[in-house]
Amino acid sequence: MNISKWLPIEDTAIQEFVKNCKKLNMLSLSLEKKLGNMLHGKDDCYSELEAIMEGLDTTGKLFSKVSGDHRVAIASNYKCKHWREHIREKRLSVMYLSLQVITSALSKYLEDRVQLVYVLRLIEFFDTLLALNSVTENQCTSVVRNTCPSMLHPMRKLSLTKILQVIAHIRADHCGQQLIYILLNLKTETEKMESDYPSSDNSSMEVYRALTENLSPVHENANVKKETTEENTPPEIAMLNGLLTLESHKLKPLFDTMAKETPDRLGPYFIKESRSKGDMRMSTKARQKVIAYYQEVLWGLVGTYAEYKLIWRAIGFQGEACNQWATWIKKLACNPTLPHILKPALQSLVDGLCLHITTVTWDHMFRKAMVAAGYQNSKYINNNYENGTYTGLMFSEMFSELVSLSNSCEGSNWTVAALEELPLTEQIPILHRLDHTIHTCRLWAEGKARQLANMWNMDQFFRVTQIDVAASLKELSNSHFANQNDLLGPECSVHVMVCGKMRAKLVSEVNANVEQLKAVPAQSIDVLASVTRTFSLANLKLMFPSPKYWKQQFDEIPQYASKYVEDYLDEILKPVVNATKTLEDPIQQKVSCLVLDIMCEAWLDHIYKNKIKFTEWGALQLLADFGAVPTWLMERVQATPNLLSTEMLRRCEGVGRLLLSQPGHRIPMIDKTIRKYQDEGESSPTRMPPEMYVPNQTQWLELRAQRNNYFSFCCSGLRIVSI
Structure with missing residues (x-):
């Protein structure tokens, strides 16, 4: 069935408009193909530039004719609206490709007079299409593809400039x-x-x-x-x-x-x-x-x-x-x-080099520091450098470089006029990196302190927490930050005001991170103290003799300490004393005394919590074990007098004497050994007996084993079984 006779007769203007649009569409497709081949083909494809010029005038006139036709019949017809939008998209595509070809041709034929003629004609064609944008409807965006960044900006006429x-x-x-x-x-x-x-x-x-x-x-x-x-x-x-x-x-x-x-x-x-x-x-x-x-x-x-x-x-x-x-x-x-x-x-070029020094160089040094830190994850890997570690050296060198760059941006005489000349913009990224480096160094030192303490790698522990941190703080102490907040006022430009406020904020953050870094050595000792107790109890669990050992009864008085004492001291105390020899005397004494006190306290806690009973011989053996500690300190590690006179050694001696004391025995308030010195005419300070250093003495008295009673079977109601 033919329904064409029922359709209204189209206006001749609409027929002419659609015909021109179809013809223009074919010409645009051909032009797009040629321009695309010139862009993505070989160098000899630019020989088609002359062939493109032949139909360029016709295409331009058709674009002008179609875009400039605003008759009422065409404007209200749906088919015309469809073709108008399609031609508009074609115009944008041709303009984009033409611009790319012009840019590429100018780089190739800047000194070729023959080809320049064709390039200039293509420029005229581009400007003609660009001028049509003001007379066509533009209700949507001019971007054909959102993957094309150059199309995100409006096109400009290709004038001489x-x-x-x-x-x-x-x-x-x-x-x-x-x-x-x-x-x-x-x-x-x-x-x-x-x-x-x-x-x-x-x-x-x-x-x-x-x-x-x-x-x-x-x-x-x-x-x-x-x-x-x-x-x-x-x-x-x-x-x-x-x-x-x-x-x-x-x-x-x-x-x-x-x-x-x-x-x-x-x-x-x-x-x-x-x-x-x-x-x-x-x-x-x-x-x-x-x-x-x-x-x-x-x-x-x-x-x-x-x-x-x-x-x-x-x-x-x-x-x-x-x-x-x-x-x-x-x-x-x-x-x-x-x-x-x-x-x-x-x-x-100078500005780029200076910015490169503060960015890429910092990135390079920071990467080296992080890679070096990765090699400290094992107890057996040597990462030493002089008294510190190689990672600490990388951080200190990084701080030295950043502090030097930051100080070069500071001025000697601060005035309002001088603020305009100071390189505040260059100093801000330096301070950003300095702040981040200090924060990273602190996190590295804290994390490495916990890791090394749990591994009981005391050599690396004190190298990181004491020597490396001290070296970093020494480099940071050379930084100079002038106070320019008082100079920032209404007379300063907006740029200087913003940069000055940002600089002041970064300086405060840098100073706060420096204070936190200064607290790392003391905090690491607290970490060591908590780990020492756990590590000591774990070693005692493996080394300490069984309860039967302490219940033995011999007529001989023990002359030598048990074997576990030397192993215990070699495992816990010796690494600490050897690792702190290069540190300052106050730190060395503080750490050594702290570890000795904690390991002795753990020694006593292990005995008491396991309710180990001691015979008279066992108490004498324990007293000999405690007495071997000062001897070991003097012979093996050449301990200082402060380490030998710690109260925990007196408390251990007091526990041994309490286990030897008889029920009802009164403890004198003055040590009897003092009288010996006084009789000899020597001056000696008055000391309390070792038992007085022991808290809860009655609890320790409960650990004395009962003596064997040969008549216990007669006095008890137990039945004797003869074999």
Whole structure:
């Protein structure tokens, strides 16, 4: 069944509009294909640029015709709305591809006059499509794909300034490479001259000639007039001037082509007729003005590319080399004969080097510190460096570098005017890294203290918590932070105010972290104290003789200590005493006495909690074991008098005597041994008996084993079984 006769007859305007849209769609698809092949194909694909120009005018006219048709019938028709939106998307796609081809072609054919004609025509086509945006409906975003970052920004007309900006972005990478090549030669020659090597002026001029050998005869003839001036110019400045001249000369084909093909783009004041040939060309004054603008944009961008070339391809990322280069470039920038246009590039290069020193160098040192810390996870891995550890050395060197950089950003005389000149922006990332490094160092020391204490690796424990932390605090003590809060007022700029407030906040955080780092040595000793008790009880569980051993009865008095005593002291106390020999005397005495007290207290707690009974011989043996501790201290570790006179040794002796005392025995308040010294006429302090150092004496008396009673069977109601 045919229903066409029931449909209304379409307006001729709608039919014409749809026909033009379909034709334009086919032309756009063909143009997109050719432009895409030029972008993603081989270099010879740009030979199709001439073929593209043939249908470019037709495509542009159709775009203008379709976009400018605002008749009522077309505007209200659904089919026309669909085609209008479709053509709008095609226009954006063609514009995007055209812009990419223009950018790529300018980098390839900047000095090819034939190809530049086609590039300029493509630029005219792009501007024509861009102008249609103001007359078409634009109710949605202009982004075709959200994966295309360049489309997130609105497109601009490709005026002369925009074209120069595009060329500057293209040429910045190459110019940065040439600038670094020249600087490398200059610095090498400077170092040779300072080392009394033969003069290298010839090599400098050879580099200069290599840069200028491709210039046209016209440019060479112009330079002949300046031979006298160039002879008086230093070789390094002549090389840089040659680079500027060579780069400016590359724009000559573009200016000549634009003056002939698209004079309207330059304007009437930039064009004049040549007297010799009669054709149109750009005036000398206008050319100088345009070249000056191009050089300003170009060398403002070169610093970023030159930084990458210098750091990552030429000298490496080591901080010392970057620091030497920054100093040398600063000295070169102060040369009065240096072209003024190059100073922004050199200053950008210096800023990049300084920022690199504070970021990448810190990253490198921080990574080395973290890798070194990973090798301390075993008791048997030696990570020592002098009195400390290699990890601690990495942290102290990092603190030294950061403190030096931070102090270099401080001023001597603080005034409101001086705040504008201080490098507050450069100091803020330094303080960020300093704060993070102190925090990381503290966490590393605290975590390593717990780990090493549980492993009872006393050598590494005291190296980390005492020596490494002290070395880091010594480097941090060299930091100087001037107080500038009083100088921040309404007369300061917003930038200075924000940077000053941020700096003050970071300084307060740095000082707070330093105070927390200072508390690490004392906190680590508390950790050691808690671990010592657990470690001592665990060793006693394995070493201490069984209860039957202490219930033995012999007529002989024990002369020697039990075997477990030496093992116990060697396992617990000896590593501590040996590890603290290099520390200061107050710390050494405090730690040694603390560990001795805790291990003796654990010794007594183990006896009491297990309710071990002692016969008279067992009590004498225990007393001999306690008495062997001072002897071991004097013979094995050469203990100090403070360690030998600790109260815990007296308490242990008191426990042994309590176990030997008879029921009802009264303990004298003065030690009987004092009378011996007094009878001999020697002065001796009055000491309490050892039993008085023991708290809860009655509880210890319960641990005395009952004596054997041979009549116990007769007196008891037990039944005797004969064998």
